Amino acid sequence: MELPSFVITTGALLLFLIGISIVIFLHEFGHFIVAKWVGIRCDQFAIGFGKAMLSWRKGLGMKVGSTEPEYARRIQQHLGLSDEQFAALKSDDVRIGQAATEMGLGETEYRLNYLPLGGYVKMLGQEDMDPTAMSDNPRAYNQKPIWARMCVISAGVIMNIITAVPIFMVAFLIGVDSPPAVIGGVVPNSPAALAVAVEDPNAVGTMHGDNMLSIDDKPVTDFVDLKMLTALTKLGEKLKLEVRRPDLNGGEGRVLTFNIEPKIGKDGLLSVGIAQAPSLTMIKPKGKASAARFKEVLGKYVEPGATVTTVQGNAVDAFWQFDRHVQASNGQPITITTDAADRPVELPVETAFQVAEVEAGEKKTNVYHLLGLQPAVAIVGVAEKKPADGVLLKGDVIAAVDGRAWPTSRQFRKAIAQSEGDVRLTVVRDGKIEQLVVTPNRKRVIGVELDTETNTAYVSAVLADSPFAAAGIKPGTRISAVNGEAVVSYTDLRCALAEAGAGEINLTLHEPLLGGIERQVAVTLDEQALTQLAALRWTTPLNHHFKEQLVPIQTDSPVEAVALGYHKTKVFLVQTYVMLARLIEGSVPTDKLAGPLGIGRMGTTFAEKGPGHLLYFLGLISVNLAVINFLPLPIVDGGHFVLLIIEKVRGKPLPEPVMNGIMIVGLALLAFVFIYVTKNDIINWSRMGG
Numbered sequence: 001m002e003l004p005s006f007v008i009t010t011g012a013l014l015l016f017l018i019g020i021s022i023v024i025f026l027h028e029f030g031h032f033i034v035a036k037w038v039g040i041r042c043d044q045f046a047i048g049f050g051k052a053m054l055s056w057r058k059g060l061g062m063k064v065g066s067t068e069p070e071y072a073r074r075i076q077q078h079l080g081l082s083d084e085q086f087a088a089l090k091s092d093d094v095r096i097g098q099a100a101t102e103m104g105l106g107e108t109e110y111r112l113n114y115l116p117l118g119g120y121v122k123m124l125g126q127e128d129m130d131p132t133a134m135s136d137n138p139r140a141y142n143q144k145p146i147w148a149r150m151c152v153i154s155a156g157v158i159m160n161i162i163t164a165v166p167i168f169m170v171a172f173l174i175g176v177d178s179p180p181a182v183i184g185g186v187v188p189n190s191p192a193a194l195a196v197a198v199e200d201p202n203a204v205g206t207m208h209g210d211n212m213l214s215i216d217d218k219p220v221t222d223f224v225d226l227k228m229l230t231a232l233t234k235l236g237e238k239l240k241l242e243v244r245r246p247d248l249n250g251g252e253g254r255v256l257t258f259n260i261e262p263k264i265g266k267d268g269l270l271s272v273g274i275a276q277a278p279s280l281t282m283i284k285p286k287g288k289a290s291a292a293r294f295k296e297v298l299g300k301y302v303e304p305g306a307t308v309t310t311v312q313g314n315a316v317d318a319f320w321q322f323d324r325h326v327q328a329s330n331g332q333p334i335t336i337t338t339d340a341a342d343r344p345v346e347l348p349v350e351t352a353f354q355v356a357e358v359e360a361g362e363k364k365t366n367v368y369h370l371l372g373l374q375p376a377v378a379i380v381g382v383a384e385k386k387p388a389d390g391v392l393l394k395g396d397v398i399a400a401v402d403g404r405a406w407p408t409s410r411q412f413r414k415a416i417a418q419s420e421g422d423v424r425l426t427v428v429r430d431g432k433i434e435q436l437v438v439t440p441n442r443k444r445v446i447g448v449e450l451d452t453e454t455n456t457a458y459v460s461a462v463l464a465d466s467p468f469a470a471a472g473i474k475p476g477t478r479i480s481a482v483n484g485e486a487v488v489s490y491t492d493l494r495c496a497l498a499e500a501g502a503g504e505i506n507l508t509l510h511e512p513l514l515g516g517i518e519r520q521v522a523v524t525l526d527e528q529a530l531t532q533l534a535a536l537r538w539t540t541p542l543n544h545h546f547k548e549q550l551v552p553i554q555t556d557s558p559v560e561a562v563a564l565g566y567h568k569t570k571v572f573l574v575q576t577y578v579m580l581a582r583l584i585e586g587s588v589p590t591d592k593l594a595g596p597l598g599i600g601r602m603g604t605t606f607a608e609k610g611p612g613h614l615l616y617f618l619g620l621i622s623v624n625l626a627v628i629n630f631l632p633l634p635i636v637d638g639g640h641f642v643l644l645i646i647e648k649v650r651g652k653p654l655p656e657p658v659m660n661g662i663m664i665v666g667l668a669l670l671a672f673v674f675i676y677v678t679k680n681d682i683i684n685w686s687r688m689g690g
Contacts, residue, residue, distance in 0.1 A: 009604060016603035019618045021047070023160070024118030027625060030159025031152055032121040038148040041097065041107055041139040044122035048113035058106025067109050075099045093124060093137035123152075146648050153640045160626035161569065167619040168565030174612035175554035179223035181212040182277040183243070184319060184549070188355055188535070190273020192241075195258040203245075203256055206274060209320020210243035213255070217242075222553060223276040231269045231588060232578045233262050239272075246320070266366070268589040278319050278546035280308040285545075291383070298541055301347050306340035308542075319546065326538050331495045334540075351494040352537040356463060367408060370536075371497070371529055372466020373473070375490055376458035377409050377450050379427075386447020391438050393429065397458050398450075399476055400426035406460035406475045409450045417444045428458065428476070431510070457493050467529055471521040474511060480518075481508035498533050502526055569623060576627040595677030598684060634666025 025047055032045050046052075052066040060067045060074075076086040078099050089095060100107055125140030134142050141149060183206050186193045197203035212220045215229045216239055226241075233239050238261045246253040265271035284304040285294045294304060302308070310316060311325040312334055325334055329349045336347050353368035353375070367374055379396040382388050401407050401415045402424055416423060423446070425436040440446050457479045462468050481487060482496035483506050497505070504524050511517045555561040582588040594602065599621070606617035630638040639662070647653045654662075 008608060012607035013600065013604045015614060016600065016607045016617075018116075019607075019614060020599075020603065020621055021116055021118055023163070023618055023622045023625060026163050026622075027156040027160050027629070028119045028121050030155035030157075031123075034155035035121065035123055035141070035152045038144055038151060039139055040126075040141050040144060040148075040152065041093070041124040041137065042121055043107065043124060044109050044111060045119070046111045046113050046122075047119045048116035049118070049120070050113045050115045052109075052111040053114050055109050055111040057109045059104045060106075066111065071100070071105060071109070074103060074105065078103055093135055093140070097137070097139070146644050150641060150644050153637050153644065154630070156637055157626045157630045160622045160629070161573065164569040164572075164619045164622040164626075165562065165565045167615050167622060168568045169558065169561040171612045171615035171619060172553060172555045172561045172564050173558065174610070174615070175552040176612045176616045177550040177609065178221075178553050179276040179549060180551045181220040181222055181225065182318075182320070182549070183208060183210040183212065183274050184277030185275030187273035187275070188352075188537070190271075191260045191263055192258070192272040192274045195241075195260045197256040197258055199254075199256055206241070206243060206258060207245060207320075208277075208323045209318065210245050210256075213242045213244055214240075215242075216240050222551075226272075226274065228575060230262050230272055232575060232582055233270055234582070235264075235270065235585065237261070241272075269592065270588075277549045278543075279549040280316065280319055280322060281547045282306050282542065283545050283547050294381075294545065298545060301336070301345050302338050302542065303340045306338040308336050309339050310337045310344075311335070319549065326540055329538060331491055331538060347540055347542065349491070349538050349540055350489070351491045352539050353490075354532065354536065358463070365408075365410070367461075367463075369463055369466075370490055370494060371525075371532065372463035372468055373459050373479075373490075373493075374406075374461040374463070376406055376428075376460040376476070377412055378456070378458075379448050380451040381449035383447035386445070387438050387441055388446040388448045391436055392425070392427070392446075392448055395429070395456075396434075397428040397456060398425065399428055399433070400424075408460075412450060416440055416446055419444065428456075431478075457487055457490050467525055468523055471507070471523050473509065473521070476511065478510040479507055480510050482506070484508075494533060494536065497525065498530065500525070502530055565619075568619065572620060572623040573627065576624055580627070580631075590676070591680050591683075593677050593680055594684075595674065595681045597678060597681035601681075601685070633669065634662045635670055636666075639666060 028045070032042060035042055054062065054064060055067045056062045057067040057071060060070055063070065072086075075096055076083075079086070079089070079095075081089060097107060123141045124137055125135035125142040134140070137143065141152070144152075183192075185208060186206055193205040195205060212223075212226060214220055215226060218225075218229070220226060230239065238259045241258045241260055242255060243258070244253050244255050260272045262270035262272050265273075282298075282302050282304055285291045308316060308322060311322050314321075314325070316322050316325075326349060331349050331351065333346045333348050335344045337344050351370065353370055355366050356369055357364050358367050369375075377398045379388075379392050379394055379398070382392055382394060398407060398412060399405065401412050402419065404411060404415060407415065417440075419440055422437050422439050425438060427434050427436060438446050459473055459477045459479065460475055462473050479487060479493055482493065483500055485496050485499075487493045487496050502525055504522050507521050507523055509519050509521060511519070553564075555564055579588060583590060583593075603614070603617055603621075607614040629636050630641070632638045632642045643654065643659075643662075653659070
């Protein structure tokens with residue numbers, strides 16, 4: 001029986017919390033063992049926080065709760081002191097320690113606290129929240145030489161780095177699924193699309209199927225490396241991307257090198273415009289609306305979960321092979337087969353669109369267009385028993401939503417989500433105008449799938465720099481013919497414009513919003529427009545429904561796993577420091593920082609994927625914990641280390657007021673960072689439908 005999703009998620013969250021507690025525990029264990037080694041008295045070593053649930057101390061054994069009361073009682077009895085006398089003696093660490101030694105009692109209480117998240121070590125003469133805490137006991141932290149205290153302070157960080165290696169080692173022995181280092185898509189006009197190969201000036205832009213070999217001469221193991229190294233590139237600098245371009249006929253292909261300058265993308269991170277590769281296996285849609293779209297639009301071609309096996313009679317086993325056949329089709333249908341059907345299926349090929357950035361109030365947004373003609377949004381799927389069922393039909397072209405004329409897909413969804421009651425819709429259905437009302441459900445959805453590639457070439461807007469701008473084409477116009485040749489979609493329109501060539505062409509327009517008027521207009525296309533058309537890609541109805549391609553990163557032996565674990569630890573260590581530098585420079589936005597909620601969500605996601613993925617994420621946490629803890633900031637280990645350096649230079653600690661001031665600044669900084677990253681977590685959670 002399959003467990004409910006909330007049970008799986010809760011279990012994954014618990015596993016992650018246990019895992020991160022172990023990582024923090026190991027950090028504190030590093031402090032503890034080195035403190036013992038240099039002779040510092042450690043009063044407590046705890047797993048978790050709060051009151052003790054269970055504790056153990058040499059000479060007393062295991063206790064429910066803390067051993068402290070029994071420890072104190074026995075020492076008082078051994079010394080033969082009254083309650084008043086013992087209360088006055090409690091500050092005499094030396095005498096109490098001698099009494100405990102005489103009785104064979106351990107000085108350290110090992111405890112499991114009620115809140116088992118992380119841990120701590122309590123050393124005599126050292127308090128994180130009180131930098132002026134001192135003791136006259138020769139075994140106190142503050143009485144030890146500076147070199148010894150430096151060893152203790154740095155031990156937690158070193159332990160996190162050391163333990164990251166075996167954590168990664170076990171993860172890679174189990175196996176971690178990751179998107180391969182293969183280019184699965186290139187955004188038009190992006191840096192990756194415009195880059196010219198060093199070896200061949202005719203090879204412009206990276207291509208689908210290019211295998212990434214190295215970035216800045218560093219080997220690439222998966223697609224995550226590309227995203228990380230690109231985001232951490234210094235603003236204005238280029239990265240060197242080396243790829244192997246495969247041969248469609250099965251040959252080894254050739255190696256090409258591109259020098260690409262990343263640009264800041266919509267998410268605020270540096271990007272070169274490369275997408276990861278999909279597989280050839282169709283997704284199994286989640287949700288009634290997605291299932292409805294799959295059934296109505298794709299059901300006649302493939303089944304959910306089916307894998308494409310041949311294209312145009314040629315066997316394919318990678319998406320780039322499928323894509324090469326699609327690009328070679330020139331808009332004509334292609335024939336495919338799948339492992340779920342015993343007969344070929346003719347699959348239509350559709351035009352991709354150009355992308356332009358336009359003003360949208362105070363912000364800019366991307367819109368799709370064909371030589372400046374923006375396609376209208378249409379309904380391509382309606383979920384059964386959802387608010388739109390029986391109101392909207394497949395093929396309806398959205399003319400307006402709550403007064404907004406010719407909305408984009410994003411604007412349509414936003415209007416539905418922000419509506420407070422009924423939503424008024426204007427649609428074009430079979431060439432006629434229909435006024436409709438739909439009532440979103442409690443989640444503010446109506447259950448439809450939208451698309452811009454429809455069987456009717458409706459125009460929602462015309463860009464100002466378009467060759468069609470002077471023709472006076474109004475929003476809601478349908479282009480029905482080019483030079484007398486009928487067109488019923490934007491794919492037909494693209495093919496007809498390309499066939500017409502440069503010069504004057506005649507368009508037949510229908511304007512249903514103006515009483516169905518038909519008129520002729522003349523438009524002139526130049527060679528630049530035709531070049532833009534020729535550069536556009538082709539796509540299919542299946543393209544956005546292929547599953548993500550994942551390949552296991554797994555070693556065959558512990559020796560290889562150790563080597564890979566060491567390599568990843570070193571790489572992530574450097575990348576964490578580089579990321580901090582980029583945050584300071586501003587090329588990495590601070591709103592990408594995650595707090596406890598964000599880390600918990602990511603950790604839960606990794607845990608749901610399996611033990612290998614959870615360990616991989618814990619390895620990342622261990623490396624990041626090492627770096628963050630050793631920053632020269634108040635409160636954290638790095639700040640304490642700086643204070644020790646100052647003490648060495650001065651020959652004495654900083655004055656008490658200065659130490660207290662540093663602590664206050666550190667606490668204020670910690671509180672600010674916590675509030676800021678928690679705000680990021682909440683915003684990101686809401687964007688993801690948290």
